[in-house]
Amino acid sequence: MLLPLTNAPRDYAWGSTTLIAALEGRPEAAGPEAEVWYGDHPSDPSEIADGSGLTLDRWIARSGAEHGVTQPLPYLLKLLAANQVLSIQVHPSKSQAEEAFAREAQLPADAPRNYADDNHKPEMIVALSERFEALSGLRELGATRRLLESLGDAAAPLRARLSDEAGLANAIGWLLSGEAADDVVAIEAALADAQSVEFAAELATARRLSQWYPGDPGVAVALLMNYVVLHRGESIFLRAGMLHAYVSGLGVELMAASDNVLRGGLTPKRIDVDELLRILDPTPGPVPLILPVAADRGARGVEAFPADVPDFALLRARVAPGADAEVHLRGPLIVLATAGAVTVQGSHGVLDLVPGGAAFVTPDEGSIRLSGEGEAFLAQPGTIG
DSSP states (O other), X not given: OEEEEEOOOBOOTTBBSSHHHHHTTOXXXXXXXXXXXXXXXXTSOOEETTTTOOBHHHXXXXXXXXXXXXXXXXXXXXXXXXXXXXXOEEOOOHHHHHHHHHHHXXXXXXXXXXXXXXXXXXXXXXXXXXXXXXXXXXXXXXXXXXXXXXXXXXXXXXXXXXXXXXXXXXXXXXXXXXXXXXXXXXXXXXXTTOOOSTTHHHHHHXXXXXXXXXXXXXXXXXXXXXXXXXXXXXXXXXXXXXXXXXXXXXXXXXXXXXXXXXXXSSSSSOOOHHHHHHHOOOOBOOOOXXXXXXOOTTXXXXXXXXXXXXXXEEEEEEEBTTBOEEEEOSXXXXXXXXXXXXXXXXXXXXXXXXXXXXXXXXXXXXXXXXXXXXXEEEEESSOBO
């Protein structure tokens, strides 16, 4: 079965008034549009755009079993549009989430909690804009020391803590604990005159972060992270324990269906430093870009973005007249059009999609054919690599 999906953009303050609107061919929005969710996540399930008034989670509960959908989707697909930086954050592994969720279940009802569920949250972002900025992972220590030298004496206390990976984690804890508040202010002041040919982009980004979040320790934490620029069609995969933050741009994001987030700065929200450090992977090093590769057998005209996780697989199909694409389903699938006009045809129906339009495809379809002239991203369960 093919079901048309729709959803309203979420209006987080860091969103853009233009990026999603331009993709969908609309005028600039009156307020920020940060994310559009495609899936059955209970926090914001997609609506079935057939006049029934059902959301996707309700449709699955009511009719999914007869079409091969016997449980909630293991993934969540999003359009993400950042006009300014998201909070620095990290996600737990599956075992960490299970242990912590069970532990927090024993707390009093009014106690603060970090875990909304017992699932991990690996995620992948693919750039749709020509430029997508991100902070991802922790930079190699020698390079970070060179960057901090450009800040002079203001960064000396931070540099002194960067002896090894353990020192790197301890430095992040020190910055976020509040003990380093004066040092953070000094680092921000030093950013104004800091110069470095090697790290010009990193320093310029830190200045922007300081303008958005003056006095926030996340400005200093960001100086320890890899600054990455993705171009359209490039991707990064963010594993459990990897510190990250998106800075600007439009992308397609796919993640495991979880709300578990530990924050590490650039936010007014609560930061649990001890729990963040417990799940943080302090291993420094560059984060490799992921480029699409030819998909596995049975997916003619389709490319895959490899990610070794069971929760999701992300595909991209680019179609043109006379060059259709075919996909064999591994489970329930969502198609999201991102350019041109794409027709999705299954054995039980046909849907025409324009950018921002999406369709849910049940496993009993077996396969679908995409035609027209445009681009679409497809999310489904399973490992593709």
